[in-house]
Amino acid sequence: MLRLTLISSLCLSLITASAVNLDSLWGVWNDQNQPVTNRLKAMHKIVVGGYLYSQPDSAFYFAQIAYDLAQATGNKKEMADALNIQGVSYWIRSNYKQALDYLDKSLNIKEEIGDKQGMAKSYNNIGMIYKNQGNYKQARAYYDKSLKMLKKMGDKSGMASSLGNIGVIYKNQGNYEQALEYYDKSLKMFKKMDDKSGMAGSLGNIGAIYFYQSNYERALEYMDKSLKIKEEIGDKKGMAVSYNNIGGIYYQQGNHDRALDYYDKSLKIHQEIGDKKGISEAYINIGNIHDDQGNYKQALDYYDKSLKIKEQLGDKKGMAICYYNLSFLFFGQENYTKALDLGNKSLALAQEVGALLDTRNASKLLYQVYKKTGQSSKELEMHELYIEMLDSINSIENKEAAIKLEYKHAYEKEQVIAEAKHQEQMALSAEREKRQQLIAYSAGGGLVMVLLFAFFIFKRLRVTRRQKKVIEEQKELVEEQKKDITDSIQYAENIQKALLPTIENLKDALP
Numbered sequence: 001m002l003r004l005t006l007i008s009s010l011c012l013s014l015i016t017a018s019a020v021n022l023d024s025l026w027g028v029w030n031d032q033n034q035p036v037t038n039r040l041k042a043m044h045k046i047v048v049g050g051y052l053y054s055q056p057d058s059a060f061y062f063a064q065i066a067y068d069l070a071q072a073t074g075n076k077k078e079m080a081d082a083l084n085i086q087g088v089s090y091w092i093r094s095n096y097k098q099a100l101d102y103l104d105k106s107l108n109i110k111e112e113i114g115d116k117q118g119m120a121k122s123y124n125n126i127g128m129i130y131k132n133q134g135n136y137k138q139a140r141a142y143y144d145k146s147l148k149m150l151k152k153m154g155d156k157s158g159m160a161s162s163l164g165n166i167g168v169i170y171k172n173q174g175n176y177e178q179a180l181e182y183y184d185k186s187l188k189m190f191k192k193m194d195d196k197s198g199m200a201g202s203l204g205n206i207g208a209i210y211f212y213q214s215n216y217e218r219a220l221e222y223m224d225k226s227l228k229i230k231e232e233i234g235d236k237k238g239m240a241v242s243y244n245n246i247g248g249i250y251y252q253q254g255n256h257d258r259a260l261d262y263y264d265k266s267l268k269i270h271q272e273i274g275d276k277k278g279i280s281e282a283y284i285n286i287g288n289i290h291d292d293q294g295n296y297k298q299a300l301d302y303y304d305k306s307l308k309i310k311e312q313l314g315d316k317k318g319m320a321i322c323y324y325n326l327s328f329l330f331f332g333q334e335n336y337t338k339a340l341d342l343g344n345k346s347l348a349l350a351q352e353v354g355a356l357l358d359t360r361n362a363s364k365l366l367y368q369v370y371k372k373t374g375q376s377s378k379e380l381e382m383h384e385l386y387i388e389m390l391d392s393i394n395s396i397e398n399k400e401a402a403i404k405l406e407y408k409h410a411y412e413k414e415q416v417i418a419e420a421k422h423q424e425q426m427a428l429s430a431e432r433e434k435r436q437q438l439i440a441y442s443a444g445g446g447l448v449m450v451l452l453f454a455f456f457i458f459k460r461l462r463v464t465r466r467q468k469k470v471i472e473e474q475k476e477l478v479e480e481q482k483k484d485i486t487d488s489i490q491y492a493e494n495i496q497k498a499l500l501p502t503i504e505n506l507k508d509a510l511p
Contacts, residue, residue, distance in 0.1 A: 321456030
């Protein structure tokens with residue numbers, strides 16, 4: 001039973017500093033004799049490497065100091081970089097409105113001065129905000145802008161970030177195969193650059209895909225690798241994400257105590273760094289455990305707290321998940337009026353942001369409620385939508401497999417027919433050759449030879465006829481195989497539908 005929220009790692013576009021020596025950087029910043037540009041670059045590294053992910057409020061403060069100095073000296077590039085950091089600090093604290101405001105200001109300056117690399121990074125970061133709000137269309141548009149510019153500049157680090165972020169969109173839309181493809185591309189690029197933060201994010205995202213495919217052992221393997229790297233580089237936000245996701249694996253395996261322990265670890269870090277979105281995700285997952293254990297009052301309390309945060313953030317996808325969980329809780333208590341109201345809110349938001357998984361969950365639950373309340377037409381409508389969502393989520397891989405099978409069959413058919421034609425040509429050629437030999441020997445006058453060759457030709461004609469018969473049988477076999485394969489594809493589709501979990505047994509809310 002899948003009913004939890006895993007958190008994907010998004011890749012921010014920033015000028016990072018690996019294993020920064022804060023003391024030496026502070027020395028550069030405090031040295032008034034240093035060129036202003038050097039001082040500003042030092043502060044940038046101090047903020048990103050020392051404060052942004054662990055103390056985002058302090059990062060905002062120091063970025064403001066850098067901005068003031070850059071503005072006083074007319075250094076627009078550093079002004080834009082400082083605004084970018086401030087926007088990201090708001091993103092970390094899940095204040096998306098303020099984050100967009102600062103990122104837009106940063107982008108405007110970069111466009112003004114023609115800083116293409118900076119523009120590409122701003123596009124990526126703005127896309128990240130829209131993704132978190134569940135606006136996948138807008139997010140993808142910005143990611144594509146970023147990726148296009150980064151490719152032209154050969155910026156591999158930025159490309160890896162954009163590829164990973166596009167993978168997150170595919171994951172949220174239920175296209176796991178495409179998501180895994182993008183995550184893998186991103187991971188390979190980060191490995192080549194020895195970018196540990198990027199590697200950790202990609203490993204965690206790949207682990208999440210294995211989780212959704214119910215391969216929990218592999219999922220835990222990747223998430224553990226991700227967590228170790230995050231602990232090594234002191235990425236607190238990343239650690240909180242890993243704790244949450246590892247807790248999700250234990251939850252799915254029925255180990256609620258272990259799951260709750262990891263959820264609590266995640267919640268504490270999110271609270272420490274002021275990450276509202278992370279706090280809301282932890283509330284949902286802790287609420288799920290209480291719901292499963294029959295502690296409905298506590299579950300309701302956690303769901304309500306999560307929903308309030310989601311509403312503050314404008315996180316429509318997150319709101320859809322909260323409404324779903326609340327609807328499910330009231331459905332279990334046979335309060336069908338509230339279950340319908342909340343379930344329809346969940347469905348409307350899920351459809352608005354194009355979240356197939358959440359649309360599937362809401363339609364499944366509404367089908368159950370309408371069935372209980374005897375509303376046959378609505379029951380049928382939700383059941384059809386539920387099946388449609390299941391098909392949409394599962395059909396991508398099946399369609400690709402079917403296409404591959406059809407191409408394979410077409411190739412094999414061509415090979416068999418080509419071989420049959422070759423044999424026919426060889427037989428006819430041999431027959432012509434023997435006839436020519438017969439004429440030659442007949443001209444030589446030997447009646448005995450004529451009779452002997454006539455007998456030989458008679459035998460060859462019988463062989464040729466048998467070969468033609470075999471060829472015709474092979475062609476018929478090919479056509480039968482084609483029909484069998486076509487039938488088997490249709491049969492496989494029917495089997496796939498038949499093996500899908502029953503409506504009553506599904507209880508999940510996937511991000």
